[in-house]
Amino acid sequence: MQTLTVDLGARSYPILIGPGLLRARALLERHVPGRDAVLVSNTIVAPLYADTLRQALAPRRVIEVILPDGEQYKTLDSASRVFDVMVANRLGRDAVVLALGGGVIGDLAGFVAACYQRGVDWVQVPTTLLADVDSSVGGKTAVNHPGGKNLIGAFHQPRAVIADTDLLQSLPERELRAGLAEVIKYGLICDAGFFDWIESNLDALLAREPAALAHAIHRSCEIKASFVARDEREQGERALLNLGHTFGHAIEAATGYVEWLHGEAVGTGMLIAVDLSQRLGGVDAALVERLRTLLQRAGLPVEPPRIGAARALDYMRVDKKVQAGRVRLVLLEALGRAMVTADYPDSVLADTLAAHFG
Amino acid sequence: MQTLTVDLGARSYPILIGPGLLRARALLERHVPGRDAVLVSNTIVAPLYADTLRQALAPRRVIEVILPDGEQYKTLDSASRVFDVMVANRLGRDAVVLALGGGVIGDLAGFVAACYQRGVDWVQVPTTLLADVDSSVGGKTAVNHPGGKNLIGAFHQPRAVIADTDLLQSLPERELRAGLAEVIKYGLICDAGFFDWIESNLDALLAREPAALAHAIHRSCEIKASFVARDEREQGERALLNLGHTFGHAIEAATGYVEWLHGEAVGTGMLIAVDLSQRLGGVDAALVERLRTLLQRAGLPVEPPRIGAARALDYMRVDKKVQAGRVRLVLLEALGRAMVTADYPDSVLADTLAAHFG
Secondary structure (H helix, E strand, O other), rough: EEEEEEEHHHOOEEEEEEEHHHHHHHHHHOOOOOOOOOEEEEEOOHHHHHHHHHHHHHHOOOOEEEOOOOHHHHHHHHHHHHHHHHHHHHEEEEEEEEEEEHHHHHHHHHHHHHHEOOOEEEEEEEEOHHHHHHHHHOOOEEEEEOOOOEEEEEEEEOEEEEEEEHHHHHHOHHHHHHHHHHHHHHHHHHHHHHHHHHHHHHHHHHHOOHHHHHHHHHHHHHHHHHHHHOOOOOOOHHHHHOOHHHHHHHHHHHOOOOOOOHHHHHHHHHHHHHHHHOOOOOHHHHHHHHHHHHHHHHHOOOOOOOHHHHHHHHHOOOOOEEOOOOOOOOOOOOOOOEEEOOOOOOHHHHHHHHHHHH | OEEEEEEOHHHHHHEEEEOHHHHHHHHHHHHHHOOOEEEEEEEEOOHHHHHHHHHHHHHOOEEEEEEEOOOOHHHHHHHHHHHHHHHHHOOOOOOOEEEOHHHHHHHHHHHHHHHHHOOOEEEEEEHHHHHHHHOOOOOOEEEOOOOOOEEEEEEEOOOEEEHHHHHHHHOOHHHHHHHHHHHHHHHHHOOHHHHHHHHHHHHHHHHHHHHHHHHHHHHHHHHHHHHHHHHOOOOOHHHHHHHOHHHHHHEEEEEEEEOOHHHHHHHHHHHHHHHHHHHOOOHHHHHHHHHHHHHOOOOOOOOOOOOOHHHHHHHOOOOEEEOEEEEEEEEEEEEOOEEEEOOOOHHHHHHHHHHHHO
16 A cells, blocks of 8 residues: 655645555544544445445444436535435534545535535545546535536545545546546656656556556656645646646537546647647657657547637636636646746647647 | 734734725725625615625626525525526636625625635625624634534635624614623623723613724624634634523524524523533622623623523533533633633532523
8 A cells, every 4th residue: 555645734634545445444444534424425336335435434323425426416406415414414523524436526525524514524535547646636625506617615625535446447448548648647747757657557557457556646646746735725836737628628618518528638638738838849749749649549539529729719718717818828848847828829829729629 | 993903824804993984995995805796795784785885896896696684594595596696797716705794694605705616705894793793703604504503614714804883873773782792702701801891881882882882893803813813713712702602502492593682692691601600619699790780781681581401401412512422611710711611510500500591
């Protein structure tokens, strides 16, 4: 087992990474605080792992709230359902919320924990690679509003993250690949050596070899944690983590958030961002091709829908990262070094969009 | 105008106290951050003051959400209504929420500000004495759940509090008196001299003399702020602010939260707490009578409903301040010095309850 500490002063917490963690009674006993627990999960994941988790926590009282699977259930109504169960069971401030699932469950359960009696502890047990490497670090919790994703939320750090790599064995192939897009992102923005390592170990990752998965998760979380530690409330530097997200947002919005997985859109978005970086002289053309090849080997899409440059720009403009009317973009200065800027020629952005979106 | 700073490091904020503040354009310009504003108020207060506030903030865009008046509307549904308006008007992270009203509006609007896009600025404009001296300090925001009050909430400090004493001129007599109960509380727990001052100036307070009101608000907020600064997340010392609240909670619960105003219940609860303190040897009998006289002069009730000691104790037990089955109580060691304890003979508590609740 590997342990990584997300260093946030009084709000610091460990991420435990490795196989078999969900069965490790003593470990869970040590890292799951509180008395009564409410286990929030969904109908896909709960039948696979809820019993194991409950047994490991016995004899504590574990109350389950099992929601339907899907982003469309990440709502204030679902949060309200969890509140109802917690109140009905008279859970107090010493309760702990366990989030067993992917990003949707993590975001929702974390938000519930943030608000219940003005904040109770929560522990995240991710069941997707994306949740392992993304939502496990940073304490961003939220539910969606019909008018936009994650519009209602809170910053609320978990007390621990239990990243049991065994849980990834049941992950659908496509979701594994989508998670790898975010892993690749960490190499691009912060660590050229990690990017090399991913290129060399992609087959092991796709074969779900525990050691490879554990290293990918560990290094990804370490990079994200270093950004978050310097910028907990996302005022500045943390924005670099959004490489590919503004372009990816255009892809997701244009396709109604159903055709593309978030990681897939981010993967293609990164390729566009790196291409734009190359056109602006930041990186050489060879990196664009290295990235395209890596994404393709990972089974990820590399071409966005042909919606046209103008429509793509419109979608980018309604993203949150707009300041004084100009879209701020995360670009690469070099492999392993990212920057945020609103200072680029519009014509170069237009050419880049035209090259990808048609 | 008097200014008091609530000292919470990066989350510090000023409380401005005095007459005519709502018309002071330059002052509001300086203390209301953000760009677009959403003004949350209720149907009683908005017709009186919303226009004035809007004019003072012109030409900023001020969107209004006017809720029905009453604790029963302090719900997640009402919060959701405000979220809907904010999203429909595309308010961003630079929006500011203005809470124009009493504790209900402040708690609700503050909670909305805490959660909208994971936290936007908010400014509180209290219209009741209770809100001036209680919810204006501490950053506790919340909505009620059918299963209990304030069960869903957040700690989220405002950016400023505008305590315009002119707004208290329209306050119903009974609510003014209820607010005075909390003012008296600050004297009891922390400042014997302030208690003396209240005794001497009660008539001026009841006559709503601006200077008297401003001093009462200033000293009350100063005392609360000192407790909050030492214990922002209510882990310990802040509990002393709850003098009278556990007994008051029993009164409110027994009467279905409709007959007694919160301040009235706290007033009678304080009398019971001070009586218990006297029986335990903390204060002398003369103080109990001084407090009874002061409450009566303020037009506040001094006798709880005759529900019997056993039922009163039951209600006290479901309050949040229970640890390991024993009710923790705030008691006085002396006038101006409070303590929290679960260490008292049950028989003395029973006798005290019997003396008051019958």
